[in-house]
Amino acid sequence: MSRRTIEMAVGTSGVDQFGRPMRAPLAVRGNGALVLEAPPEPELEGDHMLINIGPQHPATHGVLRLVLELDGETVVRCVPHIGYLHCGFEKIGEYRQYNQIIPWTDREDYLNSIGNNVAFVLGCERLFGIQITPRCTVLRVIAMEMSRIMSHLVWMGTTCIDIGAFTPFLWLYQERENLYNLLEGWVGARLTTSATRVGGMAAEVPDGWMDGLKAFIRGFPKTLDEADRMLARNGIWMGRTVGIGALSADEAINYGLSGAMLRASGVAYDVRKDVPYLDYETYDFDVPVGTQGDVYDRYLVRVEEMRQSIRILEQAVQRLPDGPLNVDDPRVILPPKTRATSQMESMIHHFKLVMEGPRPPIGEVYVPVESPKGEKGYYLVSDGTSKPVRWRIRPPAFVNLSAIPRMVEGHLLSDVIAINASIDIVMGEIDR
Amino acid sequence: MTRPLPSYPSTRPGSAREAAGEPAPITPHHVAHRGGAENPSVAALRERFGAAIVRAHVMWGETTVIVAADAIHDVIAFLRDEPAHAYNYLVDVTAVEYRDAEQPMELVWHLRSLPWQRFLRLKVEIPKGEPLVAPSITDLYASADWLERECFDMFGVTFTGHPDLRRILMWDTYREGHPLRKDFPLRGRFSRSEQLTQALSIDTVGRYSMTELTIAEAFDDLPADMRERLAERRAAELARSMRTLDAGDDA
Known part of the structure; x- marks a missing residue:
C-alpha cells in the first residue's frame, strides 16, 4: 500500500467550526503501519461548546436536529431544528x-x-x-x-x-x-x-x-x-x-x-x-x-x-x-x-x-x-x-x-x- | 429506588365541572349544523369586553367568537386567568385563508379549559390587503411559541412580541413566500429545474451555520478569517436566492 493511497483514504475529512480536522488524523510510520495521532487538546478555558445532534442520527427518531450548547457535559441550551421532512x-x-x-x-x-x-x-x-x-x-x-x-x-x-x-x-x-x-x-x-x-x-x-x-x-x-x-x-x-x-x-x-x-x-x-x-x-x-x-x-x-x-x-x-x-x-x-x-x-x-x-x-x-x-x-x-x-x-x-x-x-x-x-x-x- | 406505580386519580381535569354539578361529557350524537347551546364563557366575554366581541355563533356544537384584533390578547388573558373560565390549555394557533377573495383572512385560536372541559374557538378577521399582524400570546402559554412560528412560516402572520419569530418548517433563507397562502401555487413559485438546481447547489455552511452559531453565541469566538468566510457565503447565498426570486417573478 503506497503512502499516497492512505492519504487519499484518510485525508478527505472536513474541518470543524474551529478549523480543526473533524476526524483524528492518521500518520504513517516508516514501516507502513497506521498510527493514530492524538489531536491537540483544545484550550477550552471554561468556554461553552456547541454540539450538533442529527438530523441523521439514530437516536433522533427520524430527521430531528438538536443544537446543544454545553458547559462541560451539562446542557446549557438546546435549539431544535425541524422541517427536514416537511411535505406540505x-x-x-x-x-x-x-x-x-x-x-x-x-x-x-x-x-x-x-x-x-x-x-x-x-x-x-x-x-x-x-x-x-x-x-x-x-x-x-x-x-x-x-x-x-x-x-x-x-x-x-x-x-x-x-x-x-x-x-x-x-x-x-x-x-x-x-x-x-x-x-x-x-x-x-x-x-x-x-x-x-x-x-x-x-x-x-x-x-x-x-x-x-x-x-x-x-x-x-x-x-x-x-x-x-x-x-x-x-x-x-x-x-x-x-x-x-x-x-x-x-x-x-x-x-x-x-x-x-x-x-x-x-x-x-x-x-x-x-x-x-x-x-x-x-x-x-x-x-x-x-x-x-x-x-x-x-x-x-x-x-x-x-x-x-x-x-x-x-x-x-x-x-x-x-x-x-x-x-x-x-x-x-x-x-x-x-x-x-x-x-x-x-x-x-x-x-x-x-x-x-x-x-x-x-x-x-x-x-x-x-x-x-x-x-x-x-x-x-x-x-x-x-x-x-x-x-x-x-x-x-x-x-x-x-x-x-x-x-x-x-x-x-x-x-x-x-x-x-x-x-x-x-x-x-x-x-x- | 422504589416508586409507586401509576395511580388512577379520583380527581380528573373536569373537577370544577363536577363540583358545579354539570354532567360528564358524552359522545355527541346528532349535532346540529347551526345553533345549539352556546359556550357559557361567551356571555361573560360580552359583558366584560362589550364592542370588542364582534359576534359569536355555534356551528356543529362548537362556539366561535370573533374578536376585534386589538383586544385578542386581553380576551385570551381574561379567559385564562378567570377561575370561572380557566382556559388553561392552548390547543392550537392557526390561520384560514378562503378561496373567495372577498372573505377576510382569519386567525384562529383554539382554547380548552381543562377544569371546565370546555372548548372555545377565537377568531380575528383581517380584511384582504391589510397587514397580517396579531399580538403574540407567548407570555400566556409556552406552547404558543412554536405554533405561532409555524403560523408565521406558513401564512406570514407577524406575531408582535414573540421572542424568536423565525421560520420553523421551511429553512431560514427560503424566499418563495408563505406556502399555505392561497396565492402560493401547489408546486411552489420556482420551476422544477430551478428547485432542483437550488437543492443541488446548497452551500450548507452558508445556509445553516450562521444561524445556529449566532443563536449559541459561539460565532464571536470563531477565528476572524472563518467569520469572514461564513459571512461571505451567507451573503452570496442570500444574493443568489434573491436573484432566483426575481427571475421567478419575471417568468
Missing part, C-alpha cells in the same frame, strides 16, 4: 377531495396510520352531519386501540435501544408483527392502511379475524409483563430515567403537552374521557397518571396505557354488533357495484361521488382524538365545495417537542437522548 400535507389537502386525503393521513404519523384514518373521518363526518353505524363505531374503536398498542410498542422498543437494552426490543417487535399481520388481513396493507372512508370503513373484517384478535388479546399481556419486568425495576433503566426531564403539572399544561407526556406529570387529561368520541364513555378503562413527570413516569404510564387498551379491546370484541358497516347515505357512500350498473339513480350517485366527491355544507369543525402521542385534532374548514379550504393537523408531537429545550436544560448530554426518546416523536407528524 396541509397544502396538498386543499387540492384533494375528502376521501382522497385519507392516504395522506397514513403518512403523517406513520406509526399510528389507522388511528389517523379514523380521526380524520370522524372530523369529516361531523362536518357532513353523518351518524355512523354501531358496528362501524366498535370496529373503529378496535382499530384505534390496536393502533395505540402498535405505536407504544415501537416507542418502548426504540427507547430501549436508545438507553441500551436490546432484548425487549425484539420481544415487543414480535408482538407488533402480530398486530401488523392482523391489519394486513383486514385492510390489505400494514403501514399505509387507508382503512376508513367518510361514513364507514373500506373493508369488513374477514371471517375468523376476530379469533386472531382474541388470540392477541390473550397472548400480548404476557409479553408486555415480561418486557416490563426487564425494565421497571432494572437498575440501569431507572438510573437513566428516574428524575430525568421532569416537568411539573402546571408547566406541562402551559407547554400544551398532551398524551402520556401530560399524564406523567399528574394531569389526568385524556381526550377519550374529556371530549369523548366513538362512545368511549361507555367503555370501562382507567387513565393512569404519574407523579413526578420524568422519563420513568412516562414509561410507566405508557406501559399501563397498553394494558388499558387491551381492556378496551376485550370489551369491544364482546360488544361488536352485527349489521351494516357503512351508512346508508348516497351523499358519501358508493352504491353496490351491482346496483350501480343496473339502476339509473345508483349510477348517478356513483358518478357524482367518483367525479365530484362528497360535498359538506359550509362550516368548520375541530375534532380531537387521543392518539398515542397525545391530543391529535383535525381542523377542517369547508366552503361548500368538495375540497376543504383548510385542513389543519393539530400535531401532538410537535407541541410536545417544543418543550424539549426546557426539559433538557441542566441535564447531561446522554440524558438528552433519553428525554428525546420519552417524547415519542414521529417526524412525519411534526414536519407534516
Whole structure:
C-alpha cells in the first residue's frame, strides 16, 4: 500500500467550526503501519461548546436536529431544528377531495396510520352531519386501540435501544408483527392502511379475524409483563430515567403537552374521557397518571396505557354488533357495484361521488382524538365545495417537542437522548 | 429506588365541572349544523369586553367568537386567568385563508379549559390587503411559541412580541413566500429545474451555520478569517436566492 493511497483514504475529512480536522488524523510510520495521532487538546478555558445532534442520527427518531450548547457535559441550551421532512400535507389537502386525503393521513404519523384514518373521518363526518353505524363505531374503536398498542410498542422498543437494552426490543417487535399481520388481513396493507372512508370503513373484517384478535388479546399481556419486568425495576433503566426531564403539572399544561407526556406529570387529561368520541364513555378503562413527570413516569404510564387498551379491546370484541358497516347515505357512500350498473339513480350517485366527491355544507369543525402521542385534532374548514379550504393537523408531537429545550436544560448530554426518546416523536407528524 | 406505580386519580381535569354539578361529557350524537347551546364563557366575554366581541355563533356544537384584533390578547388573558373560565390549555394557533377573495383572512385560536372541559374557538378577521399582524400570546402559554412560528412560516402572520419569530418548517433563507397562502401555487413559485438546481447547489455552511452559531453565541469566538468566510457565503447565498426570486417573478 503506497503512502499516497492512505492519504487519499484518510485525508478527505472536513474541518470543524474551529478549523480543526473533524476526524483524528492518521500518520504513517516508516514501516507502513497506521498510527493514530492524538489531536491537540483544545484550550477550552471554561468556554461553552456547541454540539450538533442529527438530523441523521439514530437516536433522533427520524430527521430531528438538536443544537446543544454545553458547559462541560451539562446542557446549557438546546435549539431544535425541524422541517427536514416537511411535505406540505396541509397544502396538498386543499387540492384533494375528502376521501382522497385519507392516504395522506397514513403518512403523517406513520406509526399510528389507522388511528389517523379514523380521526380524520370522524372530523369529516361531523362536518357532513353523518351518524355512523354501531358496528362501524366498535370496529373503529378496535382499530384505534390496536393502533395505540402498535405505536407504544415501537416507542418502548426504540427507547430501549436508545438507553441500551436490546432484548425487549425484539420481544415487543414480535408482538407488533402480530398486530401488523392482523391489519394486513383486514385492510390489505400494514403501514399505509387507508382503512376508513367518510361514513364507514373500506373493508369488513374477514371471517375468523376476530379469533386472531382474541388470540392477541390473550397472548400480548404476557409479553408486555415480561418486557416490563426487564425494565421497571432494572437498575440501569431507572438510573437513566428516574428524575430525568421532569416537568411539573402546571408547566406541562402551559407547554400544551398532551398524551402520556401530560399524564406523567399528574394531569389526568385524556381526550377519550374529556371530549369523548366513538362512545368511549361507555367503555370501562382507567387513565393512569404519574407523579413526578420524568422519563420513568412516562414509561410507566405508557406501559399501563397498553394494558388499558387491551381492556378496551376485550370489551369491544364482546360488544361488536352485527349489521351494516357503512351508512346508508348516497351523499358519501358508493352504491353496490351491482346496483350501480343496473339502476339509473345508483349510477348517478356513483358518478357524482367518483367525479365530484362528497360535498359538506359550509362550516368548520375541530375534532380531537387521543392518539398515542397525545391530543391529535383535525381542523377542517369547508366552503361548500368538495375540497376543504383548510385542513389543519393539530400535531401532538410537535407541541410536545417544543418543550424539549426546557426539559433538557441542566441535564447531561446522554440524558438528552433519553428525554428525546420519552417524547415519542414521529417526524412525519411534526414536519407534516 | 422504589416508586409507586401509576395511580388512577379520583380527581380528573373536569373537577370544577363536577363540583358545579354539570354532567360528564358524552359522545355527541346528532349535532346540529347551526345553533345549539352556546359556550357559557361567551356571555361573560360580552359583558366584560362589550364592542370588542364582534359576534359569536355555534356551528356543529362548537362556539366561535370573533374578536376585534386589538383586544385578542386581553380576551385570551381574561379567559385564562378567570377561575370561572380557566382556559388553561392552548390547543392550537392557526390561520384560514378562503378561496373567495372577498372573505377576510382569519386567525384562529383554539382554547380548552381543562377544569371546565370546555372548548372555545377565537377568531380575528383581517380584511384582504391589510397587514397580517396579531399580538403574540407567548407570555400566556409556552406552547404558543412554536405554533405561532409555524403560523408565521406558513401564512406570514407577524406575531408582535414573540421572542424568536423565525421560520420553523421551511429553512431560514427560503424566499418563495408563505406556502399555505392561497396565492402560493401547489408546486411552489420556482420551476422544477430551478428547485432542483437550488437543492443541488446548497452551500450548507452558508445556509445553516450562521444561524445556529449566532443563536449559541459561539460565532464571536470563531477565528476572524472563518467569520469572514461564513459571512461571505451567507451573503452570496442570500444574493443568489434573491436573484432566483426575481427571475421567478419575471417568468
